[in-house]
Amino acid sequence: MIERLDLDALVARIPDGARLAIPADYAGVAMEATRALLRRGARNLRLVTVPTSGLQADMLIGAGMVVEIETSGVTLNEHGLAPRFTAATKSGRLRIVDTTCPAVHAGLQAAEKGVPFMPLRGLLGTDVLAQRKDWRVTDNPFGERGDAIALLPAIKPDIALFHAARADRHGNVWIGRRRELAAMAHASAATLVTVEEIVEIDLMASDQTAAGVLPRLYVGAVTVANRGAWPLGFIDLYPADDRELARYAAAARTDRGFAEYLEGALRRAA
Amino acid sequence: MTKASPRELLIAALARRIKGCRHVAVGNASPIPAAAALLARAQSNGAMIVYILGSRAHNPYGDGARELFDSAGQGRLDAFFLGGGEIDGQANVNLVTVGEHDRPQMRFPGSFGSAYLYFTVPKVILFREEHSRRVLVPRVSFVSAPGTSPPGVHRTGGPSALVTGRCIFSFDRARGRFALETIHPGQTALSVRAETGFDYDAPPQVSVTEAPGAGELRLIRGRISNEMAEAYPVFARREWPSHDAQAAGR
Numbered sequence: 136m137i138e139r140l141d142l143d144a145l146v147a148r149i150p151d152g153a154r155l156a157i158p159a160d161y162a163g164v165a166m167e168a169t170r171a172l173l174r175r176g177a178r179n180l181r182l183v184t185v186p187t188s189g190l191q192a193d194m195l196i197g198a199g200m201v202v203e204i205e206t207s208g209v210t211l212n213e214h215g216l217a218p219r220f221t222a223a224t225k226s227g228r229l230r231i232v233d234t235t236c237p238a239v240h241a242g243l244q245a246a247e248k249g250v251p252f253m254p255l256r257g258l259l260g261t262d263v264l265a266q267r268k269d270w271r272v273t274d275n276p277f278g279e280r281g282d283a284i285a286l287l288p289a290i291k292p293d294i295a296l297f298h299a300a301r302a303d304r305h306g307n308v309w310i311g312r313r314r315e316l317a318a319m320a321h322a323s324a325a326t327l328v329t330v331e332e333i334v335e336i337d338l339m340a341s342d343q344t345a346a347g348v349l350p351r352l353y354v355g356a357v358t359v360a361n362r363g364a365w366p367l368g369f370i371d372l373y374p375a376d377d378r379e380l381a382r383y384a385a386a387a388r389t390d391r392g393f394a395e396y397l398e399g400a401l402r403r404a405a
Numbered sequence: 406m407t408k409a410s411p412r413e414l415l416i417a418a419l420a421r422r423i424k425g426c427r428h429v430a431v432g433n434a435s436p437i438p439a440a441a442a443l444l445a446r447a448q449s450n451g452a453m454i455v456y457i458l459g460s461r462a463h464n465p466y467g468d469g470a471r472e473l474f475d476s477a478g479q480g481r482l483d484a485f486f487l488g489g490g491e492i493d494g495q496a497n498v499n500l501v502t503v504g505e506h507d508r509p510q511m512r513f514p515g516s517f518g519s520a521y522l523y524f525t526v527p528k529v530i531l532f533r534e535e536h537s538r539r540v541l542v543p544r545v546s547f548v549s550a551p552g553t554s555p556p557g558v559h560r561t562g563g564p565s566a567l568v569t570g571r572c573i574f575s576f577d578r579a580r581g582r583f584a585l586e587t588i589h590p591g592q593t594a595l596s597v598r599a600e601t602g603f604d605y606d607a608p609p610q611v612s613v614t615e616a617p618g619a620g621e622l623r624l625i626r627g628r629i630s631n632e633m634a635e636a637y638p639v640f641a642r643r644e645w646p647s648h649d650a651q652a653a654g655r
Contacts, residue, residue: 159470161459186470187433187517208500208515212434212459213639216514224502224512233501235520235549237474244471256478257521259558260551264520266506281557314469371461377638 137306138356142171145327145358149294151178156243156292156323160189160212162313164367165298165329167360173198174401183292184209185319186239190367190383193217194400196229197393205232205290207239213377214384219393233263240315242290246322251289258285295323298363299349300370302330306351307338311370320353329360331372406626409617411570412437412644413625414589415534417617419486419568420444422530423453426483430456430473430526433517436633436640438486438532439463443629444621460636474518477525480561484528487519487564491545492531494603495581496552496564498523499545506547516549523550526562531576536569538602553581572597573614574605582606587614 140148146168149155158164162185169191177200182192187208195201197219209220223229241253252271258264259272264285275282297316302308308328310316320326326349338344366383368375386396409417419441423429429446431439439457446453456473457463466472476482490513491499500516502509523529533540554560567574567583571592574583584606588597594611617625626645633641 161461162470187515206515208433208517210433210514213436213637216512221512225509227508231507233506233515235516236518237471237478237521240471240474255521256559257524259524260548260554261516261520262501262506262548263516282559283557284559312464312467312469314467315471316469318469318471374638 136304137302137351137354139333140356140358142168142329142358142360143175145329145356146172146175146177148325148327148356149177149180149296152181153293154181154183154291156183156185156295156319157188157191158185158297158313158316158319159187160367162315163298163310163369164191164364165296165360166191166365166367167363168296168298168327168329168358169194170401173200173397176200182206183239183290185243185315186234186236189217190380193219193387194397196220196223197387198397201229203230203232205234205239207234207236211380211384214380218384218387222390233266235263238287239290240318242287243318243322245287245289246291247318252286253289254284254286256284259283290322292319292323293325295319295326298329298360298369300330300372301332301334301338302328302354302357303334303336303338305337305339306354306357308349308354308357309338309344309347310349311347317349320349325355326353327356328354329358329363331359331361331363331369333357333359406619406622409622410644411589413622414614414616415568415570416440416444416625416629417621418573418614419530419532420448420621421615422566422568423484423528424448426453426528428454428476428482429484430458430477430482431486432458432488433514435486435488435532436637437534438530439636440625440629440633442486443632444624447624447628457636462632462635474521477522480525480527482522482526484530485522485526486530486532487523487550488533489531489540489549491540491542492533492567493542493545493552494583494605496531496567496576496583497545497548498531498550498552499547500549501547503546519550522562523564524554524560524562528565529563531564531567532569533567534570536571536597536600538600541569541600542602552576553578571600584608585611587612589614590616
């Protein structure tokens with residue numbers, strides 16, 4: 136049986152200073168858990184976005200809970216630039232480790248395999264590479280002389296946090312085609328999941344469901360959070376709440392507007 | 406039928422450039438390229454495979470987000486659209502910062518997949534609707550993705566064109582230089598030159614970008630606008646407001 140926690144107990148598993156892996160807006164963002172984390176007031180989080188983020192990272196940054204973010208991009212998509220991310224960057228309050236999407240996937244893949252690094256094409260001559268003191272360039276040992284290739288260290292987050300459609304009572308989590316959630320979980324020391332529902336069947340019993348499952352081997356705890364990705368959309372279950380996202384985008388342009396939005400969002404969800 | 410809007414002209418122009426491609430991907434915050442890819446797909450009788458980032462309906466992958474990049478690394482992705490906070494005359498793209506990296510004057514969202522896909526996708530089409538000296542600069546202040554690479558760098562892809570709200574430039578990879586190809590209706594060779602911060606080649610007489618035909622326009626306003634309502638609802642509502650009633654009735 137999987138450990139089932141309430142939201143506050145779930146986010147209590149995210150220690151201050153944790154390196155926290157979070158998925159992109161399209162892959163299942165645990166927004167209800169994020170609001171619980173905001174209510175608790177985490178400190179010094181080091182976010183790894185897989186490979187990008189939006190509202191979730193922006194709110195955590197706006198609340199002053201993030202010291203570092205490794206990211207390929209933070210944006211509110213159709214609702215424009217992520218305002219708190221942008222403001223924190225310009226003020227120098229936030230350490231930004233710029234990366235590129237496939238580098239995040241490659242770093243997680245190295246961690247999944249328990250190897251120290253992964254090579255990746257591209258990157259040569261970019262300022263993304265120039266900024267990364269932790270990346271290396273080497274000659275392809277199997278190629279002809281002069282075939283330079285970048286090596287990226289394994290990304291090993293402390294915690295992966297995401298939202299999924301369903302889990303069974305054993306803690307098997309159905310993630311469907313969002314296999315990057317599995318990579319995040321494989322690479323992380325612990326994985327915390329919110330789900331829309333707990334189902335009575337064993338998701339591993341049939342190949343039809345097992346193919347889309349993150350097995351319980353990787354899952355630390357599960358919490359039911361109905362509409363847990365709101366106001367972001369979630370697979371075919373609900374679309375993004377564009378009105379709410381527009382409201383956020385407008386409010387978060389100023390420190391004060393963000394503070395008021397946050398207070399309202401946390402009160403309503405309480 | 407009313408005449409094509411400036412954005413419909415761009416959609417048709419971009420779609421023409423990816424005709425015949427088998428696998429096309431569209432990245433972040435790119436509604437016009439997304440509409441173009443959907444138009445080209447509609448015209449391909451189902452031959453074209455289109456990925457639109459953030460769309461659930463237009464996701465041809467079964468192995469998560471990394472499949473886009475892994476397939477590109479193998480040479481399976483034919484075309485990709487890329488925007489830029491800044492783009493310079495050597496087709497270098499900046500999606501990160503203007504000014505110092507750690508204390509920038511401007512911060513853009515980030516490089517996304519550009520630092521990799523620019524190297525691995527044979528046909529990268531740069532697209533930025535805003536055509537101004539703020540965007541089209543002499544030299545980008547941060548290179549998310551370089552337009553060209555020195556010999557010896559493994560590179561199977563790169564920029565082929567730059568499409569803006571004013572014109573289309575083609576890119577010569579050997580020379581590392583843009584050439585003006587066509588100007589959109591209402592522009593002149595001089596107006597384009599005045600708004601461009603980098604130098605480029607231009608023919609003595611430049612022709613006007615071909616407007617979408619009646620068939621293309623019907624497709625854009627019908628099937629494409631409906632498909633766009635899923636991936637880019639805000640854009641679709643703004644660009645094709647008359648479809649609101651239709652969409653609400655679905």
